[in-house]
Each structure stands twice: as C-alpha cells, then as structure tokens.
Amino acid sequence: MKKIISLIKACMTSDMSLFKIKNNNQSKRSRVLLPIFLFIMVFFSIWSYANMIIEPLTKIHLEYVLLSIFVLFTFILTLVEGIYKSSNLLFNCKDDNLLLSLPIKRRTVLFIRVFKFYVFELIYNTMFMAPAMITYIRYVKVTPSYYPVSIIMLLLLPIIPIVLSIIIGMLLSATSTKFKYKNIAQIILTTIILLFVFYISFNLENVVKDLALKATSINDLITRLYYPAGAYVKMITNFDILDLLLFIIINISLFALSIYLLGNTYFKVNSCAKAVKTNHNHHNNYKIKTNKVIPSLIKKEFTKFISSPVFVTNAGFGLVLFVLGCIILPIKFESLTTAIATIEPSVSIETIKSNIPVILFGLICTSSLLSSITSSMISLEYKSFNILKSLPVKPYTIILSKIYTAVIIMLPFILIGDIITFINFKFTFIQIVLIIISSIIIPLVAETLGIIINIKYPKMDAENDTQVVKQSMSSMVAVMLGMLLTFITIYSLAICLNNNMNIDLIILLGLIVYTLIYIILLIYLNNKSIKEFNLINC
Amino acid sequence: MIEIKNVTKKYGDNVALNNVSFKVDDGCVFAFIGHNGAGKTTLIKAITGIHDFDEGDILINGKSIKKDAIECKKEMAFVPDNPELYENMKAIDFINFICDMYEVDYVTRKNNINKYAKMFEMEDHLNETIDSFSHGMKQKIALISALSHNPQILIMDEPFVGLDPKAVFDIKQVMNEMVKEGKTIFFSTHILDVAEKLCSKVAIIKQGRLVKVGTMKEIKGDKSLEKVFLELEQ
Numbered sequence: 001m002k003k004i005i006s007l008i009k010a011c012m013t014s015d016m017s018l019f020k021i022k023n024n025n026q027s028k029r030s031r032v033l034l035p036i037f038l039f040i041m042v043f044f045s046i047w048s049y050a051n052m053i054i055e056p057l058t059k060i061h062l063e064y065v066l067l068s069i070f071v072l073f074t075f076i077l078t079l080v081e082g083i084y085k086s087s088n089l090l091f092n093c094k095d096d097n098l099l100l101s102l103p104i105k106r107r108t109v110l111f112i113r114v115f116k117f118y119v120f121e122l123i124y125n126t127m128f129m130a131p132a133m134i135t136y137i138r139y140v141k142v143t144p145s146y147y148p149v150s151i152i153m154l155l156l157l158p159i160i161p162i163v164l165s166i167i168i169g170m171l172l173s174a175t176s177t178k179f180k181y182k183n184i185a186q187i188i189l190t191t192i193i194l195l196f197v198f199y200i201s202f203n204l205e206n207v208v209k210d211l212a213l214k215a216t217s218i219n220d221l222i223t224r225l226y227y228p229a230g231a232y233v234k235m236i237t238n239f240d241i242l243d244l245l246l247f248i249i250i251n252i253s254l255f256a257l258s259i260y261l262l263g264n265t266y267f268k269v270n271s272c273a274k275a276v277k278t279n280h281n282h283h284n285n286y287k288i289k290t291n292k293v294i295p296s297l298i299k300k301e302f303t304k305f306i307s308s309p310v311f312v313t314n315a316g317f318g319l320v321l322f323v324l325g326c327i328i329l330p331i332k333f334e335s336l337t338t339a340i341a342t343i344e345p346s347v348s349i350e351t352i353k354s355n356i357p358v359i360l361f362g363l364i365c366t367s368s369l370l371s372s373i374t375s376s377m378i379s380l381e382y383k384s385f386n387i388l389k390s391l392p393v394k395p396y397t398i399i400l401s402k403i404y405t406a407v408i409i410m411l412p413f414i415l416i417g418d419i420i421t422f423i424n425f426k427f428t429f430i431q432i433v434l435i436i437i438s439s440i441i442i443p444l445v446a447e448t449l450g451i452i453i454n455i456k457y458p459k460m461d462a463e464n465d466t467q468v469v470k471q472s473m474s475s476m477v478a479v480m481l482g483m484l485l486t487f488i489t490i491y492s493l494a495i496c497l498n499n500n501m502n503i504d505l506i507i508l509l510g511l512i513v514y515t516l517i518y519i520i521l522l523i524y525l526n527n528k529s530i531k532e533f534n535l536i537n538c
Numbered sequence: 539m540i541e542i543k544n545v546t547k548k549y550g551d552n553v554a555l556n557n558v559s560f561k562v563d564d565g566c567v568f569a570f571i572g573h574n575g576a577g578k579t580t581l582i583k584a585i586t587g588i589h590d591f592d593e594g595d596i597l598i599n600g601k602s603i604k605k606d607a608i609e610c611k612k613e614m615a616f617v618p619d620n621p622e623l624y625e626n627m628k629a630i631d632f633i634n635f636i637c638d639m640y641e642v643d644y645v646t647r648k649n650n651i652n653k654y655a656k657m658f659e660m661e662d663h664l665n666e667t668i669d670s671f672s673h674g675m676k677q678k679i680a681l682i683s684a685l686s687h688n689p690q691i692l693i694m695d696e697p698f699v700g701l702d703p704k705a706v707f708d709i710k711q712v713m714n715e716m717v718k719e720g721k722t723i724f725f726s727t728h729i730l731d732v733a734e735k736l737c738s739k740v741a742i743i744k745q746g747r748l749v750k751v752g753t754m755k756e757i758k759g760d761k762s763l764e765k766v767f768l769e770l771e772q
Contacts, residue, residue: 286630286664288648296638299631300624307626383622389588391639392611534590 003104004111011095011112012119038480039127047131054139063140064233068222070132071153071229074125075161080197081470082121082165084190084313087173088466089117090166090266091273095463100267107263114166114259120471121158129154136236145239152244153232156251160228163258168193170262170269177272186309187316194317293393297401298408304380305373305409308465311380315373315406319413322367326360326417330424354503356425358493361438361507364414365489368443373406374450375478378536379459379468385538395533396526399451406447407440414439434507441514446482448521453478455529460538539564540585540691540724544594547580547746554580555591556746562724562739565717569733570726571767572743578726579619581743582695585724586616598691612640615689619696619726621680625669629660632668633683640687650686657708658682673700685712692716694725698732710736734763742770 054066090113099109133150136142172189179185223230231247234240291299305311329336337349381388388398418435421427427435457474459467469475489510496506540562547555555577562568572578583589585596587607596603598610624632630651637647655661658678668676677700684692692713698706713723713736727733733740734754740763741751749770750757758766 286628286661288630288644288651289634290642290644290647291634291638293638293641296635300627300635303627303631304624383620384624386583386588386618387616387623387636390586390611390614390616391636392608393639394608537589 004108007099007104007108007112008115011116038476041480041484042127043131046128047135050132050135051138054135058139062218063136064237065218065222066132067136067236068226068229068233070129071157071232072226074128074157075226075228076197077128078121078125078158078161079165080194081124082117082161083168083172083193083197084310085466085470086117086165086169087176087186087190088310088464089113090169091173091270093463096270105263106267107259110263110266111259114162114255117166118158118162121162122155125157126154129157142236143239146236149232149235149239149244152248153228153235156248157228159251159255163254166258166262170265173273174265174269177269182273183307183309187306187312190309190313191316191320194313195320198321293397294401294404297393297398298405301377301402301405302408305405308380308469310466310469311373311376314376314469315371315409316413318367318371319410322363323413323417323420325363326420329356329421353425355497356421357427357431357435357503358497358506360418360421360435361510362490362493363417364435364439364442365510366486367414367417368410368446369449369482369486370479371410372446372450372453372475372478372482373409374402374447375454375474376465376469376472377402377406377451378454378533379462379472379474380465381538382460382462383538385460385536389534395530399455399525399529399533402451403444403447406450407443410443410447411439414443428504430504431507434504434511438507438511438514441511441518445514445518445521448518448525449481449485450478452521452525452529453481455532455536458536458538460536539597539599540568540722541597542581542585542594543596545581545584545591545596546593547577547584547589547591553746555584557594558743558746558748559594560741560748560751562722564722565720566739567713567717567723567737568725569737569740570724570743571728571730571733571740571763572726576743577746578743579695580746582616582693582724582726586614586693587611588616613690615684615687615692617677617680617684617692617694617697619699621673621676623668623676623679626667628665628667629671629679630664632679633664633686636683637686642687646688647686650688651682654682654685654712657712658705674702674705677701678705681709681712689721691722691724694723696727697725698727698729706732730762730764730767734758742767744770 050066050070053069054063057063057065090110093113099112100106133154137146172186172193175189176182176186220230222233227250228247231243235243235247305315337352340347340352341349378385415436418439422432422435454474457472457477459472459474462468462472493506493510496509542558542560542562545555545558546553558577558581570578570581580589584591585598585603587603587610590604598613601610601613603610624635627635633651634647637651642650651664652661655664658681660675660678660682663671663675668679671679677697681697697709701709716723737754739751739753740757742749742757750766754763757763
C-alpha cells in the first residue's frame with residue numbers, strides 16, 4: 001500500500017501541474033486570479049442553468065429530476081471526453097519505461113494511470129455537479145443524509161464512464177495498432193464511436209419512450225435509464241443505508257474488476273502501441289525538396305496535427321458537428337419550426353427561413369470559437385521548441401504559420417457547411433459573400449486568440465498530447481473565452497433579430513465587429529505576444 | 539567570430555550566468571567545460587538566441603544577437619544535447635524543413651545531405667520517421683540538418699553523448715574540415731580527453747562564473763585538462 005501511495009504521489013506531482021505556467025514574467029497574481037475567475041464563471045453559468053431547469057420542476061414537485069439530468073449529462077460528458085482521452089492517457093506515456101522497470105505489478109501501473117484519469121474527471125464532474133447539488137438545497141428542504149450521499153455520489157460518479165472509456169480506449173488502441181497508419185486509424189475509429197455516442201444521446205427520446213412503458217415510476221424510469229442517477233434520487237428522497245452500501249460496492253467492485261481483468265491486456269496493448277513500423281526498403285530513395293519558409297512551416301504544423309489523434313479529435317469534432325448540423329438543419333427544418341411555433345406562435349416559418357443566414361453566422365462563430373486549434377500548438381512543440389527558436393525565422397512568421405495551418409484545417413469544414421446551407425435555403429448574393437468572408441475572418445479571430453492564449457500560458461513539459469490539449473491552462477482559457485465570445489455573439493444576434501433589423505445589416509455588423517477584433521488581436525500579437533514568445537523557456 | 543560581452547542571465551534569484559565574457563576566434567575549436575548545472579547550456583542557448591539574457595551582449599561576426607537575431611542565426615547551426623526533433627516527421631522531411639528555414643538552394647542541400655548522410659551512415663534511414671530512431675540516430679539527423687546549410691559557426695551542446703565510436707570519429711573529421719575552412723566550432727562537453735585533443739581554446743565555467751579561459755596550453759600547462767578541471771572544482 002505504501003508503494004502505491006508513493007507512486008500516486010510521484011505521478012500526480014507532475015500531472016497536477018494543471019495551473020503551472022512556465023513563463024517567468026507572469027505575475028503571481030494573474031496565475032491565481034485567472035483560474036478563480038474561470039471557476040466562478042463556469043460555476044455561475046451552470047448554477048444559473050440549474051435554476052432555470054428546477055423552476056418549472058418545482059411546480060410539479062419533481063425537483064430531483066434536476067439531479068438525475070445532471071448525473072446523466074455528466075456521464076455522457078465524461079464518457080465522450082474519456083473515449084478520446086483514454087488511449088493517450090493510458091498508452092505511450094513518457095514515464096512508461098520507468099514505471100514498467102519498477103518491481104511492481106503491471107496491474108499497479110494500470111491502476112496509477114486510471115487513478116490519474118479519475119482525479120481529473122472528478123474535478124470536471126464536480127464543476128458540473130456541485131452547482132446542481134447546491135441549487136437543489138435552495139428549493140428542497142433536504143435531510144442530513146443528503147450531504148454525505150451527495151459527497152459519495154460525487155466521488156463515485158466518474159467510475160462507470162471511466163471504466164467504459166478505458167475499455168473502449170483499449171479496444172481502439174489494440175485495433176489501431178494493426179493498421180500501418182495507426183494514428184489515422186485511431187482518429188477514424190474514435191470519430192465513429194463518438195458520433196455513435198452522440199447519435200444515441202440525441203435520440204434518447206425514443207429510448208425514454210420505450211422505457212417509460214415498462215417503468216413503474218419516474219424514479220424507476222431514471223434508474224432504468226442510468227443506474228447511478230436513479231440510485232442517487234432514491235437515496236436523497238428515501239434514504240436507506242443498504243442502498244448506499246450497495247451503490248458503493250457496485251462502483252468499487254466495477255473499478256477493481258476492470259483493473260484486475262485489463263491488467264495483462266494493458267501491457268500487451270501498450271507494447272504494441274509503442275512499436276514503430278519501420279521501412280528499410282528505401283535505400284537512397286529519399287526526396288530532396290525545396291520550399292518557401294511559410295509553406296514549409298505550415299507543412300510541419302500539419303504533420304504534427306495529423307500525427308496526434310487527441311489533437312485531431314478535439315479540434316475536428318466541433319467542425320464535424322457543424323457540417324452535420326448544416327446537413328440536418330434542412331432535413332429537420334419542418335419539425336424545428338413547428339416546435340418553435342408552439343413555444344412562440346408569433347414566429348412564422350417564413351421569418352425563420354429568412355433568419356437562416358444569421359443562424360448560420362451564429363453557427364460559424366460557435367464552431368470556430370469552440371474548436372481552437374492554436375491554443376495547443378505552442379505547447380505541443382515540447383522541447384523541440386528550442387529548434388524553432390534557434391532558426392533564422394522571425395517569431396511573427398512562426399506564429400502566423402500556426403494560425404494559417406489552423407485556418408486551413410477549419411476552412412473546408414466551414415465552407416462545406418456553408419455550401420450545404422446555401423443550396424437548401426434561399427440566400428441572396430450579398431448574403432453568400434458576407435457569409436463566405438465571415439467563414440474566413442471568424443476562424444482567423446478564433447485561432448489568433450488561441451495562439452495568444454497559448455503564448456501566455458505555455459505548458460512545455462507535458463507528459464503527453466492529452467495533457468496539453470485537454471488539461472492545460474491554455475486549452476481551458478481558450479474554451480472559456482470561446483464560450484464567452486459565442487454567448488455574446490448569439491445574444492447580440494438575438495437582440496438584433498428581435499428588433500427586426502435587416503438580415504444583411506446584422507451579418508455585416510457582425511463581420512465588422514469580428515474584423516475589428518481580428519485587427520486588435522493582430523496588434524496585440526505583434527506587440528506583446530512576440531515578447532512573451534521569446535520568454536518561453538523549455 | 540563569437541564575442542560574449544559581460545553576459546548575465548538570472549532565473550528569479552538564481553544567477554545562471556554571472557558577467558561572462560570571452561571571445562571565440564574564426565577557425566577555432568572552442569570547448570566549454572563545466573559541472574552539471576554550471577551554466578553551459580544557458581550560455582549556449584543565449585548564443586543561439588533561444589534564451590534572452592538580462593545584461594551584456596553577444597556578437598556573432600560583429601552582429602548583436604539581441605538586435606539582429608535573424609542575421610546572427612543565419613551564420614550559425616545548433617545541435618542540442620538531447621535532440622528533441624519533430625518525432626512525427628520523416629528524417630528527410632526534417633532536414634528539408636531546416637534547409638527551407640535557412641533558404642538553402644536545391645543543389646547545395648542535395649550535395650550536403652548526400653555527403654553527410656553517407657558519412658554518418660544514415661542514407662538508409664532518411665525515409666523513416668524520427669520516432670523510430672535511437673538517441674544516436676537522432677543526434678546524427680540533428681548534425682546532418684545543422685551541416686546541410688554550410689554554417690559559419692557550429693554550436694553543439696554535448697555532441698558526443700550517445701554516439702557510436704564511428705560517429706564520434708566522423709564528427710571530429712567534420713570539425714577538422716570546418717576549421718580548415720576558417721569556420722568556428724563551439725561546443726560544451728564533459729568528455730575532457732576529447733576536448734584536450736580537439737580544441738585550441740577552452741573555457742571553464744563554475745556556478746555561472748567563468749573561472750578560466752585561454753588556449754589549451756595556457757589552461758593546462760603540464761598537467762592534464764582533467765586534473766586542472768578537478769582542481770578548479772574543489
């Protein structure tokens with residue numbers, strides 16, 4: 001046991017450096033203030049959202065449904081995150097050689113990896129669940145048992161999605177190692193599974209209908225849908241120590257059993273994942289090519305991008321959803337407009353149709369701002385950043401090449417979505433031109449913002465790509481700021497639409513605002529970020 | 539020529555380089571020796587423009603690395619101690635990438651790549667991705683890419699670590715060739731007998747301060763370099 005505790009302590013020291021900012025000139029105050037500000041922002045947003053949900057539920061005395069919704073949402077979120085994080089967090093870690101050479105069981109190594117995974121998911125889950133749990137206390141007079149039950153619930157909630165995602169992660173890694181281009185295979189397989197999970201999540205309506213026929217009560221329905229959600233509701237409404245014990249035993253046994261069973265397979269898959277297929281049949285067959293500086297830098301960035309499955313999945317998923325959204329929008333348009341008309345009878349189908357260009361503008365903003373690629377690009381240089389800094393190339397050129405690469409990656413997805421929407425709905429020539437310009441300017445804003453954030457919060461000592469892409473300060477700040485900008489944009493667009501402003505004028509105004517933001521960001525980049533770039537040490 | 543003028547570099551309260559000054563002439567093989575953590579890599583990173591420094595200046599062929607970093611970097615090539623190259627790239631793509639950054643024309647790069655790939659016995663491996671390479675092979679790729687743009691000044695951080703004897707011999711040959719052409723070589727090392735045999739000048743650094751600098755003869759006199767170094771460390 002002592003050994004395991006020492007191991008966890010040693011491994012977590014490097015991993016828990018979530019807020020470690022490697023920049024000597026960064027003031028201590030901003031290091032502390034930013035995470036607090038972000039936490040308050042997320043907490044407050046979720047808390048407001050929870051209040052919005054619970055209010056109508058109070059009228060029908062079904063407040064506990066709020067908690068089951070949040071348990072279910074957290075489960076889906078952890079599972080989706082876990083699927084594309086697990087392969088990277090479990091396999092090919094930098095400390096593999098050290099851990100596997102120690103006189104400890106292979107299962108212990110897997111346990112350490114999964115435990116680290118658990119701790120991070122626990123933090124994320126708490127960020128979502130705690131506001132809902134607090135909101136519940138505001139509306140319902142809870143019994144004293146509510147508090148220990150909720151704490152135990154928080155601690156055990158990540159287990160089921162983690163166990164599922166490590167099984168899927170192992171299967172993905174084991175399958176992809178059989179392919180010549182295992183990274184590409186892993187990206188494709190992960191995307192398929194994620195889309196499948198999303199498909200199921202969006203089609204829960206049918207599952208719920210089916211379960212509702214068999215369920216004896218709402219709580220029974222929730223339990224049938226997802227056991228922890230039902231168990232939690234049962235424990236807080238009608239506490240029984242046996243239910244609590246059963247819940248604890250089920251979760252811990254599941255965790256222990258999965259570690260026990262997957263221990264040996266883990267070692268085999270890890271060995272295969274490390275194996276690099278080399279080709280010795282290219283004697284003197286190498287190609288010497290010349291290229292200009294920026295295209296060569298873009299090529300280098302692109303090679304890095306496609307070689308990292310977690311990077312591709314993280315960046316590409318929002319973009320794929322954007323294209324799917326553009327495909328689904330005309331198909332589901334009628335049912336969507338009927339639903340809107342039910343809530344707001346004054347809105348006609350024609351009005352919604354004429355608002356489509358503004359909706360598309362909003363979708364472009366959302367998908368671009370929430371798919372920041374550049375917010376990881378500096379950190380993903382790791383120690384090779386020194387090579388880049390020793391080259392006779394201006395930092396501004398290096399930074400621009402990263403922004404251009406990200407925009408080149410995003411642009412095809414956005415343009416495909418645009419074209420699909422142009423074909424299915426009526427757009428004037430001016431609207432088409434404005435949307436296409438927006439499809440270039442908005443990703444430029446998102447990616448310039450991303451690189452500025454990454455230069456401000458670099459993490460050059462990460463253990464693997466997942467730490468950079470999912471668990472670094474830079475990626476968190478980029479997502480939060482992206483969410484904030486998206487929220488402001490959508491809110492502003494809604495106000496303009498409510499005031500019956502001209503559609504073309506709304507898009508034009510949006511475009512002007514984003515162009516101004518882009519210019520401001522470029523000025524900032526040129527003046528401040530370059531200096532910060534030169535100060536990054538690794 | 540490299541001129542280091544009163545360079546001071548601090549990491550918070552820790553002074554990594556304390557008022558370091560010396561000159562490395564053209565056609566000179568210059569060894570930079572010191573204990574682990576003495577400040578060797580910090581100085582090398584300052585010379586190559588990877589790190590900024592707090593005081594002083596570094597001139598590369600008369601140009602300041604602070605004021606004219608790009609022009610200075612064009613004169614130099616840098617081989618890091620632990621070659622963290624772009625692992626996902628093919629070796630040839632990495633070398634091409636470095637050549638692109640130095641704007642090396644096709645003929646020059648072709649001649650140099652072929653010459654050094656053959657010398658370091660890496661011809662068969664240039665089409666492989668770098669992540670499949672051993673430490674020594676990565677070091678060779680770093681060397682080939684550094685030499686492929688005909689640098690005036692070659693800067694290496696611990697260049698002999700992890701290399702096989704044949705590669706060490708080849709590097710020494712390359713160094714001799716470069717010196718004959720009037721080029722400058724500056725490297726840090728722990729291997730004192732190699733430094734003793736190869737270098738015309740040497741500098742010893744201790745806790746960020748330069749404790750000795752001069753020709754090999756001036757530094758060691760009748761003693762061995764190892765003995766002088768150990769005496770200074772005590």
